[in-house]
């Protein structure tokens with residue numbers, strides 16, 4: 001269990017393929033929930049050492065898409081490759097074992113459990129031999145405290161219940177957890193929606209950090225500035241379909257913003273509101 | 278950080294906070310530490326423990342009986358008399374507590390005591406299997422039904438309350454019908470004594486433990502002796518030994534192991550747990566198996582103790598086990614509770630049910646006492662939980 005080094009230009013992780021290698025590839029993935037078509041054929045590629053921003057309106061299918069990548073949903077049809085091999089995850093545990101860590105939009109935290117227990121949930125480090133194998137809670141506590149400080153939150157007490165944390169603090173626990181355990185791909189579903197200014201810039205810096213270590217990152221956000229700041233390429237979803245994928249040098253921020261709105265005329269809205277949007 | 282994050286900066290952003298400008302490594306919390314950090318006091322730490330209520334309740338109950346019961350209740354012998362029924366309930370109470378923490382109920386464990394008694398009787402007295410095989414067979418069959426309960430709950434996504442309520446009746450009915458068939462019309466099966474007595478397995482499931490120790494202590498006058506020199510209390514009832522052992526293991530598992538973390542997580546929020554890589558279905562099925570096996574163990578203990586089995590064994594024990602778990606601090610909604618709490622909850626149970634016979638009160642006050650206790654425990658636990666865990 002390696003830690004994220006604090007320096008801003010960490011060495012490329014030798015375990016990971018060279019930058020640019022596709023880590024996850026999906027082609028024409030569809031997902032239906034009964035009559036609801038959440039994904040109507042989506043394709044994208046996540047490459048090592050790159051940040052892919054997934055953009056789109058509410059209900060576009062972003063969360064559904066990343067849930068298929070992280071093993072929560074099985075795609076109804078389509079191709080799903082991890083490092084060039086066909087992948088079929090039976091559950092989130094398989095995805096985690098394949099090195100794909102996710103910050104879900106609902107965070108996947110248990111309010112009644114302590115910060116430490118949440119941090120290591122499903123990934124508990126153990127010591128001793130069976131039947132005396134136990135979790136090394138001292139180490140867990142130290143790691144949690146250190147990782148939370150690093151992201152800019154001083155957890156008053158790692159034994160306090162997550163339910164007692166503020167919404168933003170909770171989000172930081174989820175992000176720190178995913179960064180700590182993500183080995184190949186890090187997926188962040190609107191990770192900064194409740195964060196303060198300092199924490200948001202910290203998270204964006206984390207994304208850069210993780211990228212320079214050679215991981216692939218999928219970053220979902222509704223904030224075009226955040227996307228433009230860290231993204232290498234942008235995939236825009238609309239009503240379950242890929243509207244297009246653009247490299248950073250192919251598209252300007254304004255054009256991207258208009259695409260994100262799903263073609264709705266932002267200009268009009270914007271002038272109605274006095275140009276504040 | 279609450280001061281900073283009021284402003285939702287993610288959607289309408291001022292250019293100044295654009296990430297490129299994020300030169301400073303972190304927020305105000307960095308370096309000097311959070312000035313609002315207050316080390317949690319011992320009291321808060323204590324309050325955070327779910328078993329606090331049960332220990333308080335035990336103190337209240339003991340005080341009550343110290344004033345009302347005659348002195349023989351508080352002798353060693355009296356203590357063992359109280360602990361034996363506590364243990365028979367508590368073995369199931371602790372298992373029920375684990376299941377409740379895991380977010381489910383099992384209302385079939387009372388009927389399971391009778392059903393497992395029937396199975397043991399059939400294996401032992403009808404099929405004449407060796408004792409060890411019969412005991413293991415009983416545990417396996419009970420565990421299988423527990424796993425079936427679990428799978429039904431998981432696959433149908435029905436509340437476990439309903440699924441196991443069905444098994445409450447199914448198993449009770451099967452016990453009645455089965456016993457009548459096996460015995461030719463009676464709802465009781467006798468004749469275990471002949472098979473059990475003298476077996477090497479018998480001491481594990483019947484009689485008292487530490488008899489030698491008690492005799493030695495009595496001989497040296499440390500504990501009360503009868504006129505003939507033998508100890509007034511012959512030893513620790515074997516059910517009590519199982520009870521303490523099971524509580525100790527359950528507590529260790531809950532607080533120190535991976536599985537314990539998974540149990541809390543599964544009950545706290547099954548979906549979040551699953552998304553974090555916890556094998557929730559496996560954990561829940563395992564817990565249903567465990568409660569069923571705990572009922573089967575109680576069946577074996579009572580059959581060996583009484584030498585007979587009865588279709589009405591374990592009546593209402595499912596509710597009593599849940600009450601013990603709730604008094605012990607388990608939340609009905611799951612994700613919170615303790616095995617030690619259920620341990621004390623069961624002891625409170627035993628003390629009240631047996632203790633009343635040591636007082637001048639009608640022992641039928643028991644049920645009133647029990648209901649009141651449950652109500653107080655639930656109200657107290659809910660308030661405490663809200664305070665300590667920040668439930669909003």
Ligand SMILES: Nc1ncnc2c1ncn2[C@@H]1O[C@H](COP(=O)(O)OP(=O)(O)OP(=O)(O)O)[C@@H](O)[C@H]1O
Pocket residue numbers: 033036037038056057058059060061062063064065105
């Ligand atoms: N389990 C489900 N059952 C039925 N419909 C679903 C399910 N999950 C998602 N959907 C539907 O699929 C569509 C896409 O939802 P999704 O959560 O992926 O949107 P999103 O792009 O993440 O939106 P947001 O920006 O609001 O988070 C929505 O119309 C939603 O109602």
Ligand SMILES: [Mg+2]
Pocket residue numbers: 062063064105189
């Ligand atoms: Mg979403």
